[in-house]
Amino acid sequence: MEPTVHPSPRDTSVLTLQAEHRSEDVWGGGMDRLLTCREHVLGLGEWVIHDRVLEFVRLAGFYGVHRLVGGGLALDRSLITALFERWRQETHTFHLAVGEATITLQDVAVLLGLRVHGAPVTGDGTGVCQGPPDDAADIVYERFSRAYILALMGSILFADKSGDAVQLVYLPLIRDLRRAGTYNWGSATLISLK
Template identity: 30%
Template sequence: MVRTRRLGRALGRVIGRALGREDRHDSDDVPQRRRPTAFARRQREAAPIAKDEPVVAEDVHAQGAETGHDREVFPGGSRDPLVLTEYDDHVAVIVWNGEEHPELKLSSYDKKVHKFGKPTPEIEGLVAATVLSPLIACSVDTGDRGLISAFVEQWHKETSSFYLPVGELTITLDDVASLLHLPIIGAFHTFEPLHVDEVVLMLVELLEVSREEARAETTQCHGAYVRLSWLRDIYQRRCQAGHWTAVARAYLLHLLGCTLFANKSATHIHVVFLDTLCDLS
């Protein structure tokens, strides 16, 4: 194959001089600037350079291929695995390679919330004081699997962000206030890991169940979880007994398990969130 690119540029410069034009930009001697990867920049910054040692330009693309951070490892996505550490196991890689992946399972808690209904009048004041009442009406039942799947394929839990063609998109506290109508002021709450014995004690003190019942529930759930159906049963029993503080806690924990802290089980809620409902005032 004959390479005519240099010949064409040379003829262009000769014709340009004949016409009185001077081409300063189209020259083979001008190095073309390549945008380095973040990995290559860190490698150059970390490498010490002696005072008398000449600086040699490097091919960052070749370096990325040698270190295994090129697109062959992360097809269609990030070249730098230092941020998205679990990208190679992400569904986006499966989609890019054209492989089959399990159908997305959508779990809607809308029916569970409406089945529970509004809080009984005796605890409306307690529920309203927690400012969590807007969550009762925030559940959405949608059948558009394509739309949700598109967002799932762009979500990365390492950074809690969507990586879209227009750039990185992160859910902010302003979004929480706009969509869920919850206040975004106040102190942050840190959830500490709980031992099963601590979970049993918390259920006994805050939901007023027996130790045997609490132990049986955690055993059935294989850990620090309770079933949403179990909470609805506790709610009914505490209403009959007139223990309204325990009624409010059972209702709110069920509400949190169907909205803010819903999980893939679609049937369980972690008991650690009950810790935030100790003092309803």
């Protein structure tokens, strides 16, 4: 005999937003469509990334995020829809049949390759870019690297609903790319998922 799964919460004292939650419509048979997912990384695939630029991207600690773009990040819309239907804003957890789960700092570190130790990242708060010529000075590659890292931040790490805006509050933090690689970007990325 299979155990009975109760899809809705048994105790609504914690999940106070249940009446407005998408799951109410799903369980009532009113919704069966996939969500529309924003894909901010599309424009990043058109950037020309020179090996010398990648050296600075690695130095600043963003190579793992770069790999997401270069690897052709494919979204599984069905999985995203299923997870969205189980996400609870009240507790910041996914409510699954086997229990609650959430995204941890370790998940951010493993999936994005971001540093989760070091100085904190603080602050409030695309377009196509042709790469520098092969014989450019290091300063040109450093500047291009900063522009690319800002694009990664605005498209993947700290994306907002606009899809084409990058908050410049992070620019001072990547002024010195060596120092940028010591910051705790993983915690900043996790907190931006709020």
